Amino acid sequence: MGKNTDVLLSQEFVCPKCHQQGAHVKRLSMSGTGLSRLFEMQLNRYAFVSCHNCGYTEVYNLEVLEGRDNLGSLLELLFSN
Numbered sequence: 001m002g003k004n005t006d007v008l009l010s011q012e013f014v015c016p017k018c019h020q021q022g023a024h025v026k027r028l029s030m031s032g033t034g035l036s037r038l039f040e041m042q043l044n045r046y047a048f049v050s051c052h053n054c055g056y057t058e059v060y061n062l063e064v065l066e067g068r069d070n071l072g073s074l075l076e077l078l079f080s081n
Contacts, residue, residue: 006027006047010049013058017054017056023052025050026047027045028046029046045061045063
């Protein structure tokens, strides 16, 4: 579902600053606090959506957009470097 979400965000984004449509989407995963930080588990996932025209950027929580993916988080934990 990740690629579909990225394409949808990229195509449908309308910048609130310059009112142009279209954006670049970059996904980032970040560790939280406590044990997830200690073991470098990056369970917090976000999409940064930047306007093609002016660069204005909004941040979206992928857990909210796509739902919680516990299997994906577990696989990421097991196979991360």
